[in-house]
Amino acid sequence: MLKKKKYLIGGLILIAALIFLGYFSFMGGLTYYYEVGELLDEANSITGQTVRASGNVADDVVKDGLELRFTILDMSDSETSLPVVYSGAVPDTFKVGNQVVVEGEYTGGVFEAEAIIVKCGSKFIPEE
Amino acid sequence: MAEIGYISLVLAFVACLYSIAAYIFGSRTNRPGVIGSANKSVLAAAVLFTISAVTLLIALINHQFQIEYVASYTSTYMTLPYLISALWAGSAGSLLFWGWIISLSAAVVVLRKRKQGWKLVPYASMIVMAVQAFFLLLLIVAQNPFHKLDFLPAEGIGLNPLLENPGMIFHPPVLLAGFAVFTVPFAFAIAALITRSLNSDWLAAVKRWALLGWLLLGAGNLIGAWWAYAELGWGGYWSWDPVENAGLMPWLLATAFVHSIIIQRRKGVLKLWSMTLIILTFLLTIFGTFITRSDILSSVHTFGKTAVGPFLLAFLIVAFVGSLALLIYRRKDLKDDAEIGSFFSREGAFMLNNILLFIVTFVIFWGTIFPTISELVSGTSISIAASYFNQVATPFLLAIVLLSGICVLITWRRISAKMLKRNILWSVVAALVVIIVLVAFGVRHWYALLIYFICAFVISALFSQWFREVMVLSRAKAINWFKACWGLFVANRSRYGGFMVHIAIILMAIGVTGSSLFDVEKEAELLPGGSITINDYTITLDSLIPEPDEPRMIVTAELDIYRGDTFIGHMFPQVIFHNNFEQPVSEVAIRSTLTEDLYIQLASWEVVTLSDGSETIRAGLVALVNPLVIWIWIGGGLFLFGGLIAFWPGRRE
Numbered sequence: 001m002l003k004k005k006k007y008l009i010g011g012l013i014l015i016a017a018l019i020f021l022g023y024f025s026f027m028g029g030l031t032y033y034y035e036v037g038e039l040l041d042e043a044n045s046i047t048g049q050t051v052r053a054s055g056n057v058a059d060d061v062v063k064d065g066l067e068l069r070f071t072i073l074d075m076s077d078s079e080t081s082l083p084v085v086y087s088g089a090v091p092d093t094f095k096v097g098n099q100v101v102v103e104g105e106y107t108g109g110v111f112e113a114e115a116i117i118v119k120c121g122s123k124f125i126p127e128e
Numbered sequence: 129m130a131e132i133g134y135i136s137l138v139l140a141f142v143a144c145l146y147s148i149a150a151y152i153f154g155s156r157t158n159r160p161g162v163i164g165s166a167n168k169s170v171l172a173a174a175v176l177f178t179i180s181a182v183t184l185l186i187a188l189i190n191h192q193f194q195i196e197y198v199a200s201y202t203s204t205y206m207t208l209p210y211l212i213s214a215l216w217a218g219s220a221g222s223l224l225f226w227g228w229i230i231s232l233s234a235a236v237v238v239l240r241k242r243k244q245g246w247k248l249v250p251y252a253s254m255i256v257m258a259v260q261a262f263f264l265l266l267l268i269v270a271q272n273p274f275h276k277l278d279f280l281p282a283e284g285i286g287l288n289p290l291l292e293n294p295g296m297i298f299h300p301p302v303l304l305a306g307f308a309v310f311t312v313p314f315a316f317a318i319a320a321l322i323t324r325s326l327n328s329d330w331l332a333a334v335k336r337w338a339l340l341g342w343l344l345l346g347a348g349n350l351i352g353a354w355w356a357y358a359e360l361g362w363g364g365y366w367s368w369d370p371v372e373n374a375g376l377m378p379w380l381l382a383t384a385f386v387h388s389i390i391i392q393r394r395k396g397v398l399k400l401w402s403m404t405l406i407i408l409t410f411l412l413t414i415f416g417t418f419i420t421r422s423d424i425l426s427s428v429h430t431f432g433k434t435a436v437g438p439f440l441l442a443f444l445i446v447a448f449v450g451s452l453a454l455l456i457y458r459r460k461d462l463k464d465d466a467e468i469g470s471f472f473s474r475e476g477a478f479m480l481n482n483i484l485l486f487i488v489t490f491v492i493f494w495g496t497i498f499p500t501i502s503e504l505v506s507g508t509s510i511s512i513a514a515s516y517f518n519q520v521a522t523p524f525l526l527a528i529v530l531l532s533g534i535c536v537l538i539t540w541r542r543i544s545a546k547m548l549k550r551n552i553l554w555s556v557v558a559a560l561v562v563i564i565v566l567v568a569f570g571v572r573h574w575y576a577l578l579i580y581f582i583c584a585f586v587i588s589a590l591f592s593q594w595f596r597e598v599m600v601l602s603r604a605k606a607i608n609w610f611k612a613c614w615g616l617f618v619a620n621r622s623r624y625g626g627f628m629v630h631i632a633i634i635l636m637a638i639g640v641t642g643s644s645l646f647d648v649e650k651e652a653e654l655l656p657g658g659s660i661t662i663n664d665y666t667i668t669l670d671s672l673i674p675e676p677d678e679p680r681m682i683v684t685a686e687l688d689i690y691r692g693d694t695f696i697g698h699m700f701p702q703v704i705f706h707n708n709f710e711q712p713v714s715e716v717a718i719r720s721t722l723t724e725d726l727y728i729q730l731a732s733w734e735v736v737t738l739s740d741g742s743e744t745i746r747a748g749l750v751a752l753v754n755p756l757v758i759w760i761w762i763g764g765g766l767f768l769f770g771g772l773i774a775f776w777p778g779r780r781e
Contacts, residue, residue: 022491022520029516033499033509052511065653065732066748088651089361089731089750092290092711101511 031103036074036082039106047107050114053082054101061096072100082106086113093118130195130274133183137267137274140176140231143169144261151254163250167238170253173260174235181228184221184273188214193281197221197273203286205679209297210287216300217287219421220273223436225301226417227263229308233337234260237312248330251319252312259311262443270435289706289713295355303348303375307413309341310378313385314410317403321454326399326461331389336775338389338406342382343771349375350764361714361729363649363752365760368517373496374416377489381409384485391475396465400455401482403462407451414444419496477535481528488524492517518644526582529637532630533586536593551592558588579641583634590627621773628770635763642756643725651731651750662751665726666690670698672733672745679707685730685747689719701730701749720758727752 034042036055055072058081062069067087074080084102094100094116104113147169154162184197189211193199201214201221216222234256237249267273287296313334320330352375353365366372385405388398418440455462495512502510537551562584563577571577602612617624652660659668670686687699699717706713719726732748 018487018523021523025516025519026495026512029495029513029519031511031513033511035509050513063732063734065734065746066651066750089714089729092361092713095711 033101035076036072037077037080039082039111040080043106048105050103050105052101052103053106053111054099055082056099057094057096059096063090072102075099082111083109084111084113086116091116091118129183129187129192130276133180133187134268134272134274136176136180136183137264137272140173140180141261141264141268143173143176144257144264147173147257148254148261151250151257155250166250166253170234170238170257173257174231177228177231177260177264181215181224184224185212185215188212191284193284194276195273196275196277199277199281199284201284201287203284206287210292213291213297213300214287216304217291217296218273219436220267220271220275222300222304223263223266223271223417224273226304226308227260227267229305230256230260230263230311233309233312237315242333247325248316248319248323248333251322252315252333255315255318256311259315262439266436266439270439286706289704289711290359292713293355293359295351295359299348299351299355302344302351306341306344306346306348307378307416309337309344310382310406310410310413312337313341313406317406318451318454321403321458324458324461326458328389328393328396331393331402334406335386335389335393336777338382338386339771339775342379342386343768343775345375345379345382346771347764347768349379350761350767354761354764357757358716358718361716363647363727363729363750363754365643365757368492368495368514370496371416371420373492373517374412374419377492377496378409378412378416380485380489380492381405381412384482384489385409387478388482391478395475397467397475398479398482399464400459400462403455405482405486407455411444411448411451414440414447418444474535474538477531477538481531481535484524484528484531488521488528491520491524495520525637526579529586529633530582532633533582533589536627536630537589551589554592555585555589558592559584573645576641576645579637583638583641587631587634590630594624594627621776625770625772625774628773629767632763632765632767632770635759635766639756639759639761639763642759643754646755648753649750650752651748653732653746653748655736655744655746660749660751662726663753664692665751665753667699667728667749667751669747669749672747681705683730683733685733685749687717687728687749689726699726699728701728703730703733722758724753724755725757727754 031050031052032046033052033054036053039046039051039053053072055074056078058071058073060071067085068090069083069085071081071083086102086104098118101117102111102113103115103117104111106112147166150162150166150169154160154166187195187198188202189208191198191202191204197218197220198214201217202211206214214221216225234253237256238253242249316330316334316337320326349372352372356367357363357365382405385402388402388405392398392402418437421436421440495516499509499511502508533555534552537555538548559581563581566577566580571580597616598609598612601607601616602609605612605615607615648663650660650662652658654660654669656669656671659666661667666689668688668690670688672683672685674681674683676682681704683703683705684700685702687701689696689699697719699719701717702715704713704715714729714731716727716729718728729750730747731750734746735743736746737743
């Protein structure tokens with residue numbers, strides 16, 4: 001009996017530890033995901049946080065060496081736009097008009113992206 | 129042409145419906161003749177499905193652009209292997225391929241002679257045919273691959289250049305075949321539930337099917353990872369993308385299943401558990417298809433919103449509710465024959481491993497669907513970063529790997545503490561030696577040291593156990609080691625195939641750890657003659673040459689690579705511009721050694737004017753050093769080899 005209890009207590013401690021680990025990693029891994037318009041509305045509260053924003057790539061893409069500057073437009077309101085700056089290898093599927101998700105921080109009116117994810121990849125869909 | 133394909137699909141659908149009806153009627157009224165006719169119509173459906181698939185293949189190879197699918201995924205520029213691969217490049221074609229594999233599996237099920245479980249065959253075939261009928265319905269109603277355009281295009285659009293990689297030829301069909309094959313174990317499980325024959329007959333019937341599906345899924349995921357690494361140009365091989373997860377989750381549960389059936393067959397325990405595992409594995413394969421073909425998750429793999437999404441969702445719900453109801457209805461018959469004895473027994477360790485595999489699958493599942501749930505419930509869009517998966521899944525995966533070593537050292541029933549201590553002690557000592565060596569070489573990362581400790585422990589456990597077995601046999605039979613080794617191997621192939629798979633998993637764990645904890649990345653813009661250093665490599669830009677190669681334009685950077693002061697070779701990262709596609713394709717250059725990969729991508733290039741007025745070109749390079757990556761692929765090869773050895777039929781099954 002005593003043995004069983006030992007296992008039970010050990011098991012419970014283990015499970016508690018795992019739930020703890022799971023919970024905090026989960027909360028830490030949560031990244032808020034905004035449309036361009038929503039991001040601009042929340043601009044003050046998200047300074048310094050890593051967030052994701054999605055929108056369509058406008059046609060003012062400027063690539064200067066490894067630095068890429070572009071603007072993404074709100075999906076429902078193409079007047080609302082967010083300037084983005086990024087450095088590094090650009091995904092092959094990145095192009096004007098495609099929907100992209102940028103991950104990074106919004107500070108001082110510019111979104112500094114650490115990653116660009118091209119959404120609904122034209123990967124499997126032929127060009128129209 | 130298109131008509132032949134479409135009509136074959138419709139006829140195959142009719143054959144499916146007939147066989148389902150005949151199986152039900154035949155087994156209710158106990159008429160072998162009717163069941164025989166159902167079997168024949170299973171074969172007919174397989175033949176018709178094959179005709180349909182071959183028709184599409186011929187249309188793809190012959191450039192019959194009138195068929196929309198052919199015009200969308202092929203062009204006259206494509207070579208034969210890629211023309212063939214177009215069969216699974218699009219949503220409709222991949223569904224056709226999947227259904228086709230199911231139809232062939234169904235044919236194999238009715239053709240195989242078996243000693244055990246033959247009573248289940250009519251019911252199992254009925255379920256397989258029902259799943260097949262569902263796929264045919266999708267192809268006939270929602271996504272017809274033979275749909276014709278009302279004009280004849282002069283040229284097709286062609287395969288997306290990103291997909292032009294040997295990975296495309298193997299990754300999708302292997303993964304899809306793995307998904308399809310799991311229909312059979314699922315069908316036998318349901319058949320066993322329906323007929324209430326819940327002894328281990330159904331397990332005997334599905335063991336090899338489950339192994340095959342598990343092997344195909346594992347290989348499919350690995351090829352996908354390799355493809356992402358070699359082609360997609362972000363230097364990684366796994367990003368916890370929802371669709372990658374969709375391929376991994378059924379594999380994890382299937383891993384649990386192939387282990388739980390071993391204990392169930394030996395001990396008559398874990399009946400309900402095994403049943404649940406295989407049902408969930410099957411449901412997860414359909415779930416994976418659902419998320420790639422509906423708009424609910426964003427992923428690099430999505431086909432976009434397609435008409436089959438709602439059908440798949442309906443099928444998932446029906447299959448889930450139906451299986452659950454059956455499980456509850458038969459719960460009394462699923463009671464175990466015995467209890468799992470000691471915790472310190474192989475069955476105890478297997479059970480624990482099973483639970484961990486289940487939890488890790490759930491962790492991944494939760495992270496995969498949470499964004500959707502959050503959107504539906506609270507309207508907040510949230511995404512789950514890879515860090516969640518890495519932090520939560522990794523400890524479980526490590527525990528699983530560790531247990532896989534302990535399982536080998538432990539005996540069935542119960543092991544005496546003394547023996548266990550002796551067995552474990554040697555492996556612990558060996559692992560400690562490895563760690564001391566690593567520390568001596570300057571490795572200070574505690575997480576990496578922990579992982580390598582576990583890996584070394586498991587490897588030495590596997591080898592020492594194998595060595596002990598060889599010694600015992602060679603002494604008992606007075607034969608030399610080689611003979612003993614070979615004799616053991618032949619007598620118990622599936623066990624030693626399993627050993628190899630375990631070693632393969634360790635090799636992969638070593639590679640994953642090395643490349644994810646110790647990778648270094650650098651980026652720089654270089655003029656010709658300029659160079660960057662990364663670790664002890666120096667990379668010098670020699671020249672950058674744009675070169676037309678109809679229908680493409682290829683820009684190649686010629687790089688000189690030095691290690692220290694020694695010249696070790698050239699590398700040629702490229703960017704390819706295809707005329708048909710706006711997007712360029714980067715071809716990364718990889719130099720692999722056993723210790724590390726040097727991975728270079730040409731990220732940008734442009735003409736710049738220098739201060740003296742002359743023009744030159746400037747290249748932007750992204751360079752990575754990924755330690756030990758090659759061990760993932762070596763482990764992958766061993767995984768396939770060991771898996772095949774375990775799977776391959778013996779002389780007498």
